[in-house]
Amino acid sequence: MTLKAPIRILADENMPMIDRMCEGLGEVVLRPGRHITPADLVDIDALLVRSVTRVDEALLRDSPVRFVGTATIGTDHLDLEYLNRVGISHGSAPGCNAEAVVDYVLSAVFLLAEQQGFDPCRLTWGVVGVGNVGGRLASRLQAMGCHVLLNDPLRAKNESGFTCLESVLSDADIVCLHTPLTRQGDAPTYHLFNESRLKQLRPDAVLLNAGRGPVIDNVALLNVAQQRPDLQLIMDVWEHEPQVSLPLAEHCKLISPHIAGYSLDGKIRGSYMVYQALAKCIGATEQQSLQTFLPATAAGAVAVEHLSPAQVMRQVYDPGVDDSLLRATLTSCATQAEAFDRLRREYRVRREFSSLQVQAGQQSSLYQAMGFKLAEPTDLP
Numbered sequence: 001m002t003l004k005a006p007i008r009i010l011a012d013e014n015m016p017m018i019d020r021m022c023e024g025l026g027e028v029v030l031r032p033g034r035h036i037t038p039a040d041l042v043d044i045d046a047l048l049v050r051s052v053t054r055v056d057e058a059l060l061r062d063s064p065v066r067f068v069g070t071a072t073i074g075t076d077h078l079d080l081e082y083l084n085r086v087g088i089s090h091g092s093a094p095g096c097n098a099e100a101v102v103d104y105v106l107s108a109v110f111l112l113a114e115q116q117g118f119d120p121c122r123l124t125w126g127v128v129g130v131g132n133v134g135g136r137l138a139s140r141l142q143a144m145g146c147h148v149l150l151n152d153p154l155r156a157k158n159e160s161g162f163t164c165l166e167s168v169l170s171d172a173d174i175v176c177l178h179t180p181l182t183r184q185g186d187a188p189t190y191h192l193f194n195e196s197r198l199k200q201l202r203p204d205a206v207l208l209n210a211g212r213g214p215v216i217d218n219v220a221l222l223n224v225a226q227q228r229p230d231l232q233l234i235m236d237v238w239e240h241e242p243q244v245s246l247p248l249a250e251h252c253k254l255i256s257p258h259i260a261g262y263s264l265d266g267k268i269r270g271s272y273m274v275y276q277a278l279a280k281c282i283g284a285t286e287q288q289s290l291q292t293f294l295p296a297t298a299a300g301a302v303a304v305e306h307l308s309p310a311q312v313m314r315q316v317y318d319p320g321v322d323d324s325l326l327r328a329t330l331t332s333c334a335t336q337a338e339a340f341d342r343l344r345r346e347y348r349v350r351r352e353f354s355s356l357q358v359q360a361g362q363q364s365s366l367y368q369a370m371g372f373k374l375a376e377p378t379d380l381p
Helices: 018-022 080-086 098-116 132-143 165-171 218-227 246-250 264-281 309-314 319-327 336-345 361-370
Strands: 007-012 026-031 046-049 067-070 089-091 124-128 147-151 174-177 206-209 232-235 357-359
Touching: 007 018, 018 026, 018 264, 046 264, 067 264, 080 089, 089 264, 098 132, 098 206, 098 232, 098 264, 098 309, 098 319, 124 132, 124 165, 132 147, 132 361, 147 165, 218 246, 309 361, 319 336
Parallel strands: 007 026, 007 046, 046 067, 067 089, 124 147, 124 174, 174 206, 206 232
Antiparallel strands: none
């Protein structure tokens, strides 16, 4: 079946601007993504979701849906085999929030470093999964002068410069996970970090997961954390979210409710990429550019002379806020999962590092490498 405008579109209510973007394509209905059911799709032509919606035969059977788009980098919540088999077109938003996730990683690690008195730039970083997010993180870290070990077995088949996972575990002081979630193929990532591998982390290592929760066996992680109080855990994603293990959270230095990529810029970019894919599918001409929907950058510039990098980062994003908000929900088992979703749904406006102009003087190259925009002379007070 070929779709032609106008069509009926059902979209996750947490996709900002999606109704404005798609208004020229047809009627847009907004629903909470985690609660979309087959009954919602009886007269829907296109379904636009985020990662909280599992899209498979059980959801789509007997529906008229002919296009599925996800405003996320990953597609593990889509049954692509089923979509391809029944001829449903699909699209995603690779890289839409990659910069925001990198901002999150740097903010979290530099906050931890400030609290514990170490310099992240003098340590060895390990990046596991060097795709849209991991590749950008590696590029920023290398520009900052950090020593970076890259692990990506699929890319390593055809490219040089990659390190085996065992070497990353033994040699990296900070290990960041940015793999997709896969259960089959040459390099499945489900429970990639099992108990055996977790035990191989070097003393005082920082382990950060801002990729997919089940890449780490969370039961094994709790067992190892109980035996290894030296490990520094930063967790944005959880194996059974929206359920979060309270005992595991208590062993983490920083926690958050799967919001690493939740910048306003990234969300709008994700919505726009899905809109583009849908417009192409139905042969419609895009009416407005992405810049139409992105907010303006902040006026003026911040002088960083007397500020630490962590303090400058907090001018844009403070991971301690998300840590406090999530921890406050964990003692009420009856409503914890609902509160997890509410934190995501009602997430505050957060911009990316590039929205902040800095006056950095001799540190200009460092702050530019981190992702901030250097102030032009006309922007200075």
